[in-house]
Amino acid sequence: MEIIMKIDGLSAYYDGKIAVDSVSLEIPKNRISAIIGPSGCGKSTLLRCMNRMIEEEMDTKVEGSVYLEGKDIASIPKDELRRKIGMVFQSPAPFPFSIYKNMTYAPKYYGIRGKDRLNALVIEKLKMAGLYDEVKDELNKSALKLSGGQQQRLCIARTLSIEPDVLLLDEPCSALDLGSTAAIEKMLTDLKELYTIVIVTHNLAQAKRIGDYTAFLYNGKLIEWAPKDSFFSSPSKEETKAFLSGMYG
Amino acid sequence: MHTRARITKAWAYISFTLTVAVIAFLFIYVFTSGFSVISWQFITDVPRGSVLGSEGGIWPAIVGSVWFTLTALILGGIPAVATAVYVVYCCRSSWFEKFIHTIMQSIAGIPSIVLGLFSYSLLVRTLGFGRCILSGGIALAIMILPFIETRTEKAMRELPKETIFESYALGCSRLYTILHIVFPAIKGELVSGLILGGCFAMGATAPLIFTGGVAFASVPNTVMEPAMALPLHLYLLLAQGTSMPQAYGTAFVLMLIVLVTNIIATFYSRRKKRRWK
Ligand SMILES: Nc1ncnc2c1ncn2[C@@H]1O[C@H](COP(=O)(O)OP(=O)(O)OP(=O)(O)O)[C@@H](O)[C@H]1O
Numbered sequence A: 001m002e003i004i005m006k007i008d009g010l011s012a013y014y015d016g017k018i019a020v021d022s023v024s025l026e027i028p029k030n031r032i033s034a035i036i037g038p039s040g041c042g043k044s045t046l047l048r049c050m051n052r053m054i055e056e057e058m059d060t061k062v063e064g065s066v067y068l069e070g071k072d073i074a075s076i077p078k079d080e081l082r083r084k085i086g087m088v089f090q091s092p093a094p095f096p097f098s099i100y101k102n103m104t105y106a107p108k109y110y111g112i113r114g115k116d117r118l119n120a121l122v123i124e125k126l127k128m129a130g131l132y133d134e135v136k137d138e139l140n141k142s143a144l145k146l147s148g149g150q151q152q153r154l155c156i157a158r159t160l161s162i163e164p165d166v167l168l169l170d171e172p173c174s175a176l177d178l179g180s181t182a183a184i185e186k187m188l189t190d191l192k193e194l195y196t197i198v199i200v201t202h203n204l205a206q207a208k209r210i211g212d213y214t215a216f217l218y219n220g221k222l223i224e225w226a227p228k229d230s231f232f233s234s235p236s237k238e239e240t241k242a243f244l245s246g247m248y249g
Numbered sequence B: 001m002h003t004r005a006r007i008t009k010a011w012a013y014i015s016f017t018l019t020v021a022v023i024a025f026l027f028i029y030v031f032t033s034g035f036s037v038i039s040w041q042f043i044t045d046v047p048r049g050s051v052l053g054s055e056g057g058i059w060p061a062i063v064g065s066v067w068f069t070l071t072a073l074i075l076g077g078i079p080a081v082a083t084a085v086y087v088v089y090c091c092r093s094s095w096f097e098k099f100i101h102t103i104m105q106s107i108a109g110i111p112s113i114v115l116g117l118f119s120y121s122l123l124v125r126t127l128g129f130g131r132c133i134l135s136g137g138i139a140l141a142i143m144i145l146p147f148i149e150t151r152t153e154k155a156m157r158e159l160p161k162e163t164i165f166e167s168y169a170l171g172c173s174r175l176y177t178i179l180h181i182v183f184p185a186i187k188g189e190l191v192s193g194l195i196l197g198g199c200f201a202m203g204a205t206a207p208l209i210f211t212g213g214v215a216f217a218s219v220p221n222t223v224m225e226p227a228m229a230l231p232l233h234l235y236l237l238l239a240q241g242t243s244m245p246q247a248y249g250t251a252f253v254l255m256l257i258v259l260v261t262n263i264i265a266t267f268y269s270r271r272k273k274r275r276w277k
């Protein structure tokens, strides 16, 4: 098993308050790693450390290191790093432009020009995220007029538009119905041939369905990290057992 | 409880009516008193008469005011917008942010005559700029800087933080994000803030008295020349008792310019705002 990202003794603080507490973790390449844990346990913060988005927040401090293909991400320029590690946020925020412009915003930044090339890219990625059929006739409509679930899929498509190697997804299905969730799950399962996926989810069943590995975070600490089967069938820690039996969160 | 609510309501209505009435009276009074002297010639002619200004027009004062205002807008607007961008998008410490806000509030609290005095002693005398549009424009620029900064910052903060972060998360640089997301989104408020700041500068007299505004000058050609300004001209006409009708005429023109630009600014920012709602 090839390791694409390595998290080594990572701690993160907001205003001096610890949110992620010495987490060490190895993310396998071309697999889906699911992160679960109760609300406020630091899942989003852990993701933010992996593409250095944490640095955009006020008064934060990070200790420890994260490596991407053996290279410390602190030494990789932010734009290069974030092009390789795409992120979909917990609450989707489309840009206040048309759907089409949302999709071409980042590719244009990376110098992709030409109408045909951009059109093809927009269509390909919208199809991947399962949004194309619904919006194909109104690509010039304001993205803010889409429904919550459509916005979520647009944000996934937008992140795919930069063709990252690693995809960080923070509860990408929270505003979706069963049908769209199933479609996204199928897409993620298909995509793992090409990408490495890290997904935060509140939904244990989802982690079980699509994850290859599962991490359980509690109070900022990594309690357990194991291949899915052993994680769900024979968790080794008491906290994990309690969480899986629905005692917290 | 009922009577209390009724009294509050009545009080609100009375205050509202009173405010509107005072403003309406002011406008109507100045407009009717000034309307008699208003003519094409009044606008396009230079001041004339045995006591300069008792006859003739105010063209150099109109042009001078425009020069002062534009100078102030360029010299005040650019640092104001840059400060707002820095505070909202670059500053990573809440301590420094508070520090900048304190400075802005302090500048906003400086009486405008003190700004004039400062500009006079530093620019006109010590640095030897002399009395000129630049010296006066800088005093006005300092005066409107906090006004524009506050408005721009407020507009920027109203944008959802997530939208900006999404752009960063796509790897796009701060500059690209600000140019392609922030500015287009706040364009209406930015332009209206600048226009209102300009109106604020155009109406100010005190910062010009020692620094660049003069009783009489021809239409300026460069910013290193002194110039007339509408509010200063008005002040002098009144203070020296030169001519009441001329003074009302000047006030009429000044208020008309400010009113029209205000209306334009309001409509512009409304229209821009509505587009993405
Ligand atoms: N921007 C921030 N400023 C200050 N504290 C924060 C910030 N973001 C998160 N925190 C704190 O850090 C801790 C971890 O938050 P985080 O968002 O990572 O949790 P989470 O596991 O993603 O929760 P959820 O499942 O509810 O999304 C929480 O205690 C939270 O209050």
Ligand SMILES: [Mg+2]
Binding pocket: A043, A044, A045, A090, A170
């Ligand atoms: Mg979260």
